[in-house]
Amino acid sequence: MSSKDDKKVEDDCKKEGEDDKSKPLHINIGDGSINFLPDWVGGSSPARFITAEEILSMNRTIEKMMIAHEIAVDPDFTIAKFTEPSTPLHRQVRDCLHKAYFDSLRDASFSNEESIKARYKEDMLDIFKTIRHQMLEVIPMSAITIQSEIKGLLDDEILRNQSDENIIDYYELTTKALTIVSKLCAANRDEMVGEALDEKELYEKIKKTLNVLKVMKIDYEDFALYQKRQLFMQHSCDYEREQFLKLLEVDKNAANITYQWLKKVFEGSEYSVLATLSNTEVSEVITQAYMCLLTQNPEEYPETFKFDEERLRKSSLEYYCLTILLTSIFIATNLSGKDIAEKKDFKKQLKRDLIALLDDLSFDNLKEKLESIYLQSNLEISKAAESFGSNHWSESQSKELKEQILSIENPNNPVRKIAASRISIFIQAIISERGQNNCRVPNGLSVIQDELIAMAKSFLYYVSHNRKTYGVLYGSFIDKMAKQS
Incomplete structure (x- = not known):
């Protein structure tokens, strides 16, 4: 494009802008249209539109198929393969987020600001709700005594009253919860449970407790899968x-x-x-x-x-x-x-x-x-x-x-x-x-x-x-x- 052409384009733009500033600028790019391609180049329009919901549904279907397929063809399949981060970067991001969360809790526990203290109490109650929920998930329904023990130890209303009165002992609660869990853990998890019980720092202890519960859940799911593998194989195809x-x-x-x-x-x-x-x-x-x-x-x-x-x-x-x-x-x-x-x-x-x-x-x-x-x-x-x-x-x-x-x-x-x-x-x-x-x-x-x-x-x-x-x-x-x- 020559300098005269540049000047003409610039003048055209200015003129349009002065006529109506609310309209977009239109630059003349010549008569040769690039908006048209014959069907034999780009292909004709699809017979129907695919909605975003259909695409999401396809993705969900593929994910379910993949898990079912892996269970069927991999004799060494474990649930952990689909729950653990797939890359070192993913693992590092997860660990950093967990560290940041518990660091913020630790800092909040020393704060004198009422709003931060109130938020801290709510966060800690949420953590013990999570622990209670995860414990009940991994404890068999047939273990009625242990189920009752957990519900009594981590009762929402009792914990909230103790929190309001500032008499709640988070460390002792975590230790008692771990002691209950240790009765039902697989033998190969004894070392992990022992490390969590021996941990002296509260937030590290909570983190290790949550990890024990996560691993226990996977162990139970793997065992259930092992027991029903033949039945699953019959239906997976x-x-x-x-x-x-x-x-x-x-x-x-x-x-x-x-x-x-x-x-x-x-x-x-x-x-x-x-x-x-x-x-x-x-x-x-x-x-x-x-x-x-x-x-x-x-x-x-x-x-x-x-x-x-x-x-x-x-x-x-x-x-x-x-x-x-x-x-x-x-x-x-x-x-x-x-x-x-x-x-x-x-x-x-x-x-x-x-x-x-x-x-x-x-x-x-x-x-x-x-x-x-x-x-x-x-x-x-x-x-x-x-x-x-x-x-x-x-x-x-x-x-x-x-x-x-x-x-x-x-x-x-x-x-x-x-x-x-x-x-x-x-x-x-x-x-x-x-x-x-x-x-x-x-x-x-x-x-x-x-x-x-x-x-x-x-x-x-x-x-x-x-x-x-x-x-x-x-x-x-x-x-x-x-x-x-």
């Missing part, structure tokens, strides 16, 4: 599915990635030419789709795996690591010869050494890891060869070992493809509905049997839950694809 279908009612595109994931697998399967599929054939397509998630490490995961993305990424990396491990062992034992390969504990020791090297393997650092794998494999073979004479491992064999180990970087390496195929076939058999009850580790995989079974077991656990939850939905998608093909 239905609950998750129902909630997901509710999300689909609000957002029809909420399963787009899921649909495309299944479509890609279906179109690449032998069943893509069929107009209708049997239940067994649908199940096999779903199993193949699960294997694609494991072996291909996609950038985007289906919406139905929203809560299992981290588990899937971990399983994919474990599969990748086992493939590299098995390929390396195949190459090393083949080149070392039968005598060395069958030497007692040779494969086990080589596996242990290579697992240590692959501990921090990622999808991006394979090349540098292969160099270390070669060096360690060469060292183990050389040590084993010493017992058979110098001719059992030559410099030329060492050079060939290096070339073959480094070639593992190529996904199309024939030995790597064999290793990947054998691992995949075993895992696919494990997670298929037909093969879960009777699967043997194939020949060649015995050296990594323990690691393979551990990985397959973990993968099976949450994939089985996913199949029970969304299998019907997947089936409807696949039926739709078959009819359209």
Whole structure:
């Protein structure tokens, strides 16, 4: 824009401002409108509006689904995982707020101002109301004597009268409350209760008492969950599915990635030419789709795996690591010869050494890891060869070992493809509905049997839950694809 144009804009603005100062200024930006975009650029307007309440409802639904899902798929789930701060910053903020609150109480207790003293009394009564409420929450209804003891000790009216007459002893009250609580605490909380009882400073004692009650509540909830876990497992799949279908009612595109994931697998399967599929054939397509998630490490995961993305990424990396491990062992034992390969504990020791090297393997650092794998494999073979004479491992064999180990970087390496195929076939058999009850580790995989079974077991656990939850939905998608093909 030239200086003349600048002057014209400035004059126009001044003129409009003089005409009506209550109106907004309008600056002429030319005839080329940027307020219009064709549908093919920005997309047409949505078919309906989504209200703020619907968005909040979706968020609440997702939170409930996440908790239900974690209980179902995590055998080590505890309530504490969802009650503790998720980040160090969150924890630090919480601790700072608690400290500031109790510091302000401590300061108020020394004040001579009537308004501050009155506020202090109310705050302290509120704290003991909270303690009373939390104690009654964790004490079983069947413990009638203890319930009565708590209600008598922390009766609201009695405490208010004592506060008004300035005869209330907050420290003694806290000690008595803790003594009652200690009768019902789990044995592993004795040390925590002991520290709270031994605390001499009032506000630290109150803080520790509240913490004991919080932990007790979690312990009781975890115990109740443990007792009813099987019952919960029976209903969690239905609950998750129902909630997901509710999300689909609000957002029809909420399963787009899921649909495309299944479509890609279906179109690449032998069943893509069929107009209708049997239940067994649908199940096999779903199993193949699960294997694609494991072996291909996609950038985007289906919406139905929203809560299992981290588990899937971990399983994919474990599969990748086992493939590299098995390929390396195949190459090393083949080149070392039968005598060395069958030497007692040779494969086990080589596996242990290579697992240590692959501990921090990622999808991006394979090349540098292969160099270390070669060096360690060469060292183990050389040590084993010493017992058979110098001719059992030559410099030329060492050079060939290096070339073959480094070639593992190529996904199309024939030995790597064999290793990947054998691992995949075993895992696919494990997670298929037909093969879960009777699967043997194939020949060649015995050296990594323990690691393979551990990985397959973990993968099976949450994939089985996913199949029970969304299998019907997947089936409807696949039926739709078959009819359209």
